[in-house]
Structures are given as structure tokens and as C-alpha cells.
Amino acid sequence: MEPDKPRRRSQPAAWQRGGRVSDVETVLGYMARATTQYPASQVSLGWLLANARRVQFVARHGADEVLGMTFGIHRRIEIPMVPWMGYVRGVPVPDPLIWMQAAAEWPQSLIGVQVATDDVRLSGLLAPLLTTGAQASGEAAVRSRIRTLREEVDRALDLYNAIRHIMEEEPQRAAELEAFLHMAEHDMKDLGRQLQALKAQLDGQEGGPA
Known part of the structure; x- marks a missing residue:
């Protein structure tokens, strides 16, 4: 990562x-x-x-x-x-x-x-x-969810980087912050899996790479 x-x-x-x-x-x-x-x-x-x-x-x-x-x-x-x-x-x-x-x-x-x-x-x-209208509506919904997930990934990444920065600046708090770091990392991985699944779904609907 x-x-x-x-x-x-x-x-x-x-x-x-x-x-x-x-x-x-x-x-x-x-x-x-x-x-x-x-x-x-x-x-x-x-x-x-x-x-x-x-x-x-x-x-x-x-x-x-x-x-x-x-x-x-x-x-x-x-x-x-x-x-x-x-x-x-x-x-x-x-x-x-x-x-x-x-x-x-x-x-x-x-x-x-x-x-x-x-x-x-x-x-x-x-x-x-x-x-078709139904296909367009379905694709729009998937794209909307992809945009939302990307925003959530960005927020998780910002949190991860913020925690890392604090740990570097205040090493005495490393043990305290380690759990939060793992949580942010887990969230990024989970969101990434969801994002890849939706992109694959969109590929199937549109017949090309997202």
C-alpha cells in the first residue's frame, strides 16, 4: 500500500x-x-x-x-x-x-x-x-455508487495518512494509535474490494473497461 x-x-x-x-x-x-x-x-x-x-x-x-x-x-x-x-x-x-x-x-x-x-x-x-432507459438508469446508479466509494476511499486514506503523521511526530502514542491505523487500512481494503466489484459490474453492462 x-x-x-x-x-x-x-x-x-x-x-x-x-x-x-x-x-x-x-x-x-x-x-x-x-x-x-x-x-x-x-x-x-x-x-x-x-x-x-x-x-x-x-x-x-x-x-x-x-x-x-x-x-x-x-x-x-x-x-x-x-x-x-x-x-x-x-x-x-x-x-x-x-x-x-x-x-x-x-x-x-x-x-x-x-x-x-x-x-x-x-x-x-x-x-x-x-x-435502453432501464440500462442507462442502472448504469447511472452504479456510477453514482462508484463515485461515493471513491470519496469514502479518499477519506479513509486521509485518515490513514493523518494517523501515520501523528505516529511519526509523536512516537510515544504509536501503541495507542496502532488500532486506529489498522482500522483505516481495513476500511480502505474493504472499500477497494467493493469498488472493484462495481467496476466489474459496470464493465459487464457496458462491454468495456471502466
């Missing part, structure tokens, strides 16, 4: 999978070419392309989704549709610039993107990337 080792900041699981990101960028690029007549869609797709690692295509928006967008892309002009709509915690936000301003409050959150389309090629590109 290396208590004083610098900590790495975590990133959303989707950020780690280069192959998936490339597929997402391909779909977003296709969508951009298909929506040139809709400024709101163009602005939003440009933003998503710059944040492709955070994009999660969904069949429907989950109840606990923080950030979301819906695109309507149809070749048949007689099909009524809304070209673009943004959502922040389920609240519709019709202006992409206002949505982006609000989204800045959650720089690590995934963005659920729902696409309604009659474009056969686009549907084919989307199919392998789609996540």
Missing part, C-alpha cells in the same frame, strides 16, 4: 473506450450532414462532437438522466417532428446555448441522446450503440 501516492481523477467510463468513441463520432457526423437546415441541431451536434466521449445514445431518456438531447431526423418532410430539444434533469430546454450553459454544471455527466429517424442508414449506425 502506498498511502501518499498521488490520486488520479476519475472519468466517465465511456471516456475510456476509443473504439466506441469513434463509432459515436461517425454517427454524430452523419447526423450533422443530415440536419444542415436546422441551426439548433447543428450547434448541438458540434458541441456533442467536441464531447463525444460523454455521448450515450438511448432508446428513451431515463428518469434519473441529468443531461439529454432529442433529435428528429426524417427524410419524409410530411412527418411532423421537433428537430431538436434539450433536457436538463428532465426539464425541456429548447435553446441549445442555454442548454450548454446549464450543462456546464455537470462536466462529467454522460449525455443521453435520443434520435427519432426514418433514415435507414442512420438507424443501422445507431442500433449497436443504443442503450
